[in-house]
Amino acid sequence: MSPRVEDGAAQRGRGRRPGGPDTRAAIVDAARSSFAAKGYDKTSLRGIARDAGVDPALVHHYFDGKAALFAETMAVPVNPAEVISHVIAGDQGRLGWRLVETFLTIWEPPDRRDALVALARSSMTSEEAARMLREFLGREVFGRIAASTGAPDPQLRGALAASQMIGLVMARYVVRVPGLADASRAELVEHLGPVLQGYLVDEPRRPE
Amino acid sequence: MSPRVEDGAAQRGRGRRPGGPDTRAAIVDAARSSFAAKGYDKTSLRGIARDAGVDPALVHHYFDGKAALFAETMAVPVNPAEVISHVIAGDQGRLGWRLVETFLTIWEPPDRRDALVALARSSMTSEEAARMLREFLGREVFGRIAASTGAPDPQLRGALAASQMIGLVMARYVVRVPGLADASRAELVEHLGPVLQGYLVDEPRRPE
Numbered sequence: 001m002s003p004r005v006e007d008g009a010a011q012r013g014r015g016r017r018p019g020g021p022d023t024r025a026a027i028v029d030a031a032r033s034s035f036a037a038k039g040y041d042k043t044s045l046r047g048i049a050r051d052a053g054v055d056p057a058l059v060h061h062y063f064d065g066k067a068a069l070f071a072e073t074m075a076v077p078v079n080p081a082e083v084i085s086h087v088i089a090g091d092q093g094r095l096g097w098r099l100v101e102t103f104l105t106i107w108e109p110p111d112r113r114d115a116l117v118a119l120a121r122s123s124m125t126s127e128e129a130a131r132m133l134r135e136f137l138g139r140e141v142f143g144r145i146a147a148s149t150g151a152p153d154p155q156l157r158g159a160l161a162a163s164q165m166i167g168l169v170m171a172r173y174v175v176r177v178p179g180l181a182d183a184s185r186a187e188l189v190e191h192l193g194p195v196l197q198g199y200l201v202d203e204p205r206r207p208e
Numbered sequence: 209m210s211p212r213v214e215d216g217a218a219q220r221g222r223g224r225r226p227g228g229p230d231t232r233a234a235i236v237d238a239a240r241s242s243f244a245a246k247g248y249d250k251t252s253l254r255g256i257a258r259d260a261g262v263d264p265a266l267v268h269h270y271f272d273g274k275a276a277l278f279a280e281t282m283a284v285p286v287n288p289a290e291v292i293s294h295v296i297a298g299d300q301g302r303l304g305w306r307l308v309e310t311f312l313t314i315w316e317p318p319d320r321r322d323a324l325v326a327l328a329r330s331s332m333t334s335e336e337a338a339r340m341l342r343e344f345l346g347r348e349v350f351g352r353i354a355a356s357t358g359a360p361d362p363q364l365r366g367a368l369a370a371s372q373m374i375g376l377v378m379a380r381y382v383v384r385v386p387g388l389a390d391a392s393r394a395e396l397v398e399h400l401g402p403v404l405q406g407y408l409v410d411e412p413r414r415p416e
Binding site for chain 1: 328329331332333338341342345346363364365366367368370371372373374375376378379380382383384385386387388391395399400402403406407
């Protein structure tokens with residue numbers, strides 16, 4: 001998500017802040033304030049541009065949509081839209097396994113994991129952070145995945161999937177429960193894949 | 209867990225603190241310090257008695273074992289040993305459903321839920337609390353449940369079950385993900401029961 005070629009010069013003389021590294025930082029600052037004050041759903045890219053004193057086109061120039069901008073304000077070092085597109089694409093009979101595999105791959109690099117653990121912790125202690133995460137996960141992550149399958153009850157399915165992935169993160173990386181903290185990625189994919197598949201795609205199973 | 213009939217008088221003159229409400233409070237204080245300093249596993253009831261300056265028999269008089277004393281220091285308003293015994297007893301083919309049902313019943317009363325949410329939050333932010341919770345959940349809760357089934361790989365199975373229950377708590381009560389926060393207990397038992405059953409008892413399923 002590094003800035004592309006500068007086109008700020010074209011904006012000069014319109015009473016707006018021109019492009020450049022400061023502009024990008026001003027957009028991120030305005031976005032952070034807006035997400036914190038209004039939550040994810042009620043924040044608009046147009047409102048962020050207004051708060052930052054820049055042309056809305058500049059926001060689109062620097063960021064690939066609201067989800068990418070949110071990820072940047074939260075210091076999430078991945079573009080969620082790309083990840084989700086990857087999970088949704090491909091064989092629906094393997095969606096659950098692909099979700100777990102993709103998710104664990106994202107968390108693997110230690111520096112990124114530290115950033116994500118910090119984010120997870122803050123979402124547990126601040127109502128503001130919890131609200132942002134709830135709206136963001138609901139709309140951009142698990143909501144999109146659940147809606148992609150055409151299965152009934154997508155909101156509950158997405159929420160169940162979110163609960164297992166939140167629990168995995170907490171148990172493996174934050175609380176570090178033995179057995180889970182030291183399990184290999186392949187083991188976790190084997191055990192969690194069918195569960196995510198069940199939540200997102202299959203019919204619920206009855207007791208025997 | 210209210211104090212039973214006082215037998216502190218029998219202890220007098222042995223240089224130990226006699227029984228009474230202060231004794232009980234002194235034991236809880238000593239236990240809290242020991243769990244925080246040494247973690248759950250390395251804390252002993254004998255060491256707590258020594259720290260509190262009471263006879264070890266008095267600790268056993270007031271508390272039904274280390275798990276019950278731990279629950280009291282963490283302000284957990286249930287006796288975990290009783291809950292786990294209830295989950296383990298009965299038809300193994302319905303263990304997963306029974307675990308979810310029991311768990312949700314414990315969390316239902318709003319005042320108890322507030323206490324448990326506070327505990328969950330602190331375990332996410334303090335390494336000390338995380339360690340206590342990790343050792344406690346591993347040994348007294350999910351470890352015991354997983355070991356009761358005789359299925360292979362009990363540590364990983366217990367950890368997987370813990371991850372889903374931690375995630376459920378976080379998603380339903382802390383982050384309050386829509387769809388999960390407002391789901392009924394019966395709905396959650398229907399969806400989560402087979403998953404817990406799978407983690408704790410069944411063979412992992414392969415992709416189709």
